[in-house]
Amino acid sequence: MVGEIIIKDVHKKFPNPDPSGEDVLALNGFSLDIEPGSFVSLIGPSGCGKSTLLRIIGGLDRATKGELYIDGKEIKKPGSDRGFAFQGSNLFPWLTVEKNIAFGLKARHIFKEHKREVQEYIKLVGLEGFEKSYPHQLSGGMQQRASLARALVGHPAVLLLDEPLGALDAFTRMNLQDEIINIWKEHNMTMLMVTHDVDEAIYMSDRVVVMSARPSKVEAVIDINLPRPRARAQDTFQEYRSQILNVLNLGGKVDEVEYYL
Amino acid sequence: MKRKVIMAVKLVLPFVGIGISFLLYYLIDNNGKQKLTDHPYYLIFVSAVGGVILLEEVIGLFVPALKKRILHKAPFLTGVIIFMALLNTVTSKTTLLPTLYFPSLDRIIGLLVENCGFLLENIADSLGLLATGFAWGAVVGFFTGLALGYFKPVAYWLTPITKVIGPIPTTAWIPLALSTFPTTHGANVFLIAFAVWFPVTLMTSSGIQSISNVNFEVSRTLGASTLYQIIHVAIPAAMPSIFLGVFYGTVSSFATLMAVEMNGNSSGIGWYISWQKSVMLYDGVYAGLIIIALICSLTLTILFKVRDRVLTWQKGVIKW
Numbered sequence: 001m002v003g004e005i006i007i008k009d010v011h012k013k014f015p016n017p018d019p020s021g022e023d024v025l026a027l028n029g030f031s032l033d034i035e036p037g038s039f040v041s042l043i044g045p046s047g048c049g050k051s052t053l054l055r056i057i058g059g060l061d062r063a064t065k066g067e068l069y070i071d072g073k074e075i076k077k078p079g080s081d082r083g084f085a086f087q088g089s090n091l092f093p094w095l096t097v098e099k100n101i102a103f104g105l106k107a108r109h110i111f112k113e114h115k116r117e118v119q120e121y122i123k124l125v126g127l128e129g130f131e132k133s134y135p136h137q138l139s140g141g142m143q144q145r146a147s148l149a150r151a152l153v154g155h156p157a158v159l160l161l162d163e164p165l166g167a168l169d170a171f172t173r174m175n176l177q178d179e180i181i182n183i184w185k186e187h188n189m190t191m192l193m194v195t196h197d198v199d200e201a202i203y204m205s206d207r208v209v210v211m212s213a214r215p216s217k218v219e220a221v222i223d224i225n226l227p228r229p230r231a232r233a234q235d236t237f238q239e240y241r242s243q244i245l246n247v248l249n250l251g252g253k254v255d256e257v258e259y260y261l
Numbered sequence: 262m263k264r265k266v267i268m269a270v271k272l273v274l275p276f277v278g279i280g281i282s283f284l285l286y287y288l289i290d291n292n293g294k295q296k297l298t299d300h301p302y303y304l305i306f307v308s309a310v311g312g313v314i315l316l317e318e319v320i321g322l323f324v325p326a327l328k329k330r331i332l333h334k335a336p337f338l339t340g341v342i343i344f345m346a347l348l349n350t351v352t353s354k355t356t357l358l359p360t361l362y363f364p365s366l367d368r369i370i371g372l373l374v375e376n377c378g379f380l381l382e383n384i385a386d387s388l389g390l391l392a393t394g395f396a397w398g399a400v401v402g403f404f405t406g407l408a409l410g411y412f413k414p415v416a417y418w419l420t421p422i423t424k425v426i427g428p429i430p431t432t433a434w435i436p437l438a439l440s441t442f443p444t445t446h447g448a449n450v451f452l453i454a455f456a457v458w459f460p461v462t463l464m465t466s467s468g469i470q471s472i473s474n475v476n477f478e479v480s481r482t483l484g485a486s487t488l489y490q491i492i493h494v495a496i497p498a499a500m501p502s503i504f505l506g507v508f509y510g511t512v513s514s515f516a517t518l519m520a521v522e523m524n525g526n527s528s529g530i531g532w533y534i535s536w537q538k539s540v541m542l543y544d545g546v547y548a549g550l551i552i553i554a555l556i557c558s559l560t561l562t563i564l565f566k567v568r569d570r571v572l573t574w575q576k577g578v579i580k581w
Binding site for chain 1: 475476478479480481482483484485486489493494497498500572573574575
């Protein structure tokens with residue numbers, strides 16, 4: 001099975017926008033092994049470098065120090081083994097749904113052989129009948145579906161999701177969570193998702209990786225041992241939630257809360 | 262019932278206007294100062310307009326879309342007909358306006374008809390010059406803008422030069438261009454091309470620079486090479502802005518066309534206008550202006566039709 005990611009001691013420094021200031025250390029020795037075919041969520045305080053890490057794995061940024069491998073190959077730039085679903089849909093507004101989804105195939109010059117896949121993925125994300133629509137004619141949820149299909153169409157071994165559902169309303173969000181889980185199951189791919197929603201992470205993932213504040217590294221790895229399909233209203237959810245929130249120091253202590261009252 | 266009456270009135274209105282035109286033309290004596298034409302050209306023109314409206318109304322009985330259009334247009338056309346009737350009355354029946362500068366409509370329309378061949382030659386010259394200059398300016402402008410917008414080292418060296426040379430009004434180049442180019446035609450093409458070049462360059466490069474970086478990142482994760490990115494992301498994303506540049510360029514190319522034709526040229530509509538003015542034949546000046554108006558308006562109409570096709574994905578920005 002493919003889709004194994006190994007992250008070894010990754011550091012990332014950003015130059016300070018103020019030239020006299022010190023460089024900003026976003027990642028400080030981040031290590032993680034991701035098993036092929038697993039669903040892993042990255043969660044952590046805002047600005048902790050979750051997205052930076054995802055971008056480095058996607059090949060959009062380079063690590064300052066450290067090594068990253070996907071199926072034994074070192075990651076240096078974007079590749080067809082990784083799909084990337086961005087925050088917000090970011091469809092190309094000048095292309096129809098169909099052409100947006102076909103973009104990757106055409107850019108890699110493999111469109112002719114894989115033409116059928118476009119229709120396949122349009123069906124998979126439930127956008128039949130909207131092939132010729134332009135992004136501005138679609139709802140937010142539909143745009144996000146099209147964007148997922150676009151990232152999936154080349155059969156990547158790993159799908160990197162950068163807060164893909166952040167901009168959607170609660171109901172659309174829950175529907176899409178289920179759909180992403182279905183796609184993941186059907187395609188036996190590795191999913192690595194950045195999210196700021198604890199419930200989303202618990203509901204969807206095999207493992208939740210909690211990151212510390214900047215300069216960040218792995219604070220805790222929590223395995224979610226719940227049978228699938230999961231029920232959102234489960235009691236055990238609560239335990240995982242408090243476990244994660246405690247790691248993030250957001251659990252709240254009873255006496256302190258009383259003090260503030 | 263009431264709606265039907267209003268509809269009928271609207272359909273009849275243009276013909277009432279034409280009737281008034283005829284009455285004013287024949288019932289009031291001429292002021293005797295306007296040169297008389299061989300035929301009542303103005304009335305022939307108005308009748309022809311009436312004929313077209315009648316034809317559209319008849320076809321409109323069977324084609325609802327056309328009927329809607331003609332109902333919408335009828336009051337406006339009536340207004341135009343009445344305005345022309347008043348204008349003709351003032352110029353050829355009264356002495357309110359100096360006859361020299363305000364020729365009768367018979368003379369203007371008559372001139373357009375009688376000198377049709379000569380005017381067409383000049384129109385062809387003007388259009389040829391405009392098209393050649395425009396094509397050079399648009400193509401060179403597009404590639405300059407692309408290079409400035411996409412490649413940082415090019416922008417570093419060329420942006421300051423563009424900023425200094427670009428804003429120079431094209432007309433300021435006329436003396437230099439006329440003396441340095443081997444032919445006047447070459448100079449004219451250069452000047453028009455220059456007028457188009459600057460806005461196209463500016464809007465292309467700024468269009469590309471303002472593309473959100475995430476578009477390029479998405480295309481990189483989808484495996485696009487640099488060339489593929491330029492063709493399939495940078496250019497289409499900048500297209501609305503490029504189009505604005507082409508629009509500004511087109512408008513300034515009209516101004517430049519007139520300027521060069523009126524300066525040291527011996528053909529073209531601009532030359533025709535200034536020649537007619539110099540021999541005090543103002544009917545020719547008006548005829549020239551009417552032709553220019555038609556050419557410019559038609560060019561912009563075509564431009565916007567092209568834009569609507571190319572930018573279907575975008576909702577209208579400039580209405581034409």
